[in-house]
Amino acid sequence: LAAGRFGHATARRAIDEATREFRVVKTIDLSMAASPDDPAASGGHGAAEARLKDEVVRWEGLRHERIIGVLGHVFEGHFLHLSLEFASGGSVVTLLEEFGPLEGPLLVRSARGAAEGLAFLHECGLAHGNLRASSLLTDCALGVKLSDFGFVGGCGRACLSLGALPWTAPEAIQRRVADDAGWLAA
Numbered sequence: 001l002a003a004g005r006f007g008h009a010t011a012r013r014a015i016d017e018a019t020r021e022f023r024v025v026k027t028i029d030l031s032m033a034a035s036p037d038d039p040a041a042s043g044g045h046g047a048a049e050a051r052l053k054d055e056v057v058r059w060e061g062l063r064h065e066r067i068i069g070v071l072g073h074v075f076e077g078h079f080l081h082l083s084l085e086f087a088s089g090g091s092v093v094t095l096l097e098e099f100g101p102l103e104g105p106l107l108v109r110s111a112r113g114a115a116e117g118l119a120f121l122h123e124c125g126l127a128h129g130n131l132r133a134s135s136l137l138t139d140c141a142l143g144v145k146l147s148d149f150g151f152v153g154g155c156g157r158a159c160l161s162l163g164a165l166p167w168t169a170p171e172a173i174q175r176r177v178a179d180d181a182g183w184l185a186a
Contacts (some may be wrong), residue, residue, distance in 0.1 A: 008032035013086065016071075022086035023071060028052065030078040052080055055149060062124070066117030068137055068147040087145055089138030096133065106142055113144030121146070 009028045016023050030049045053075075060070045069085040089095060092110065096102070102110055114136055121128055128135075128149055135148040 014083075016083075022088075024084040024086050026082040026084055028080040028082070030080060049075075049078075049080075056080070056082065058126070059149060062121075062126075064117065064120045066113050066120060066143070066145050068145045084147070085145075087137035087147070088140045089142060092133040092136040092138065092144065095138055095142075102142075109142055110136075110138070110144045114146065117144070117146040 009026055011024055011026045014023050014025045015021070030052065056070065056073050060073070063069070068087060070082055071085065072083040074081045101107075118128060118131075128146060130148050131146075135146065137145050137147050139145065
């Protein structure tokens with residue numbers, strides 16, 4: 001598994017010396033995290049860092065078999081380093097590129113895993129702010145786990161999502177109250 005670079009973050013596989021298990025270390029450059037095109041980033045880099053800290057705290061508290069676990073984090077200068085659970089199958093994007101469309105029981109297993117993870121978030125009053133194939137990671141049995149939340153803010157019907165802007169509902173960008181149909185469309 002090669003290291004990857006995704007916008008303002010890099011990810012690389014590592015071995016936890018204490019447990020001798022694979023982990024992923026994701027490093028986010030906080031100086032690049034605030035986009036001038038993002039209306040939610042009007043507070044600049046300090047606001048982006050505060051949002052990321054909030055996301056990390058929320059993510060660390062989530063414990064479910066369909067959520068990639070945060071095993072630790074460190075802020076170092078303008079970098080955030082996350083130690084994450086390793087998903088041996090990679091992302092759904094990688095899976096589709098390598099093997100083509102999933103069918104039958106594999107499709108059902110993958111969809112069920114994503115649905116179980118989303119149901120857990122919703123039971124916690126949270127919404128995944130960055131749901132896309134690259135944030136759906138797979139284990140060796142093709143079970144799907146959710147990752148890269150963008151922001152899993154405490155949500156009622158008025159929820160601010162700081163995920164990928166192209167996938168964000170218009171009412172979330174404009175900080176208006178959303179109805180259920182809007183969230184489904186997003």
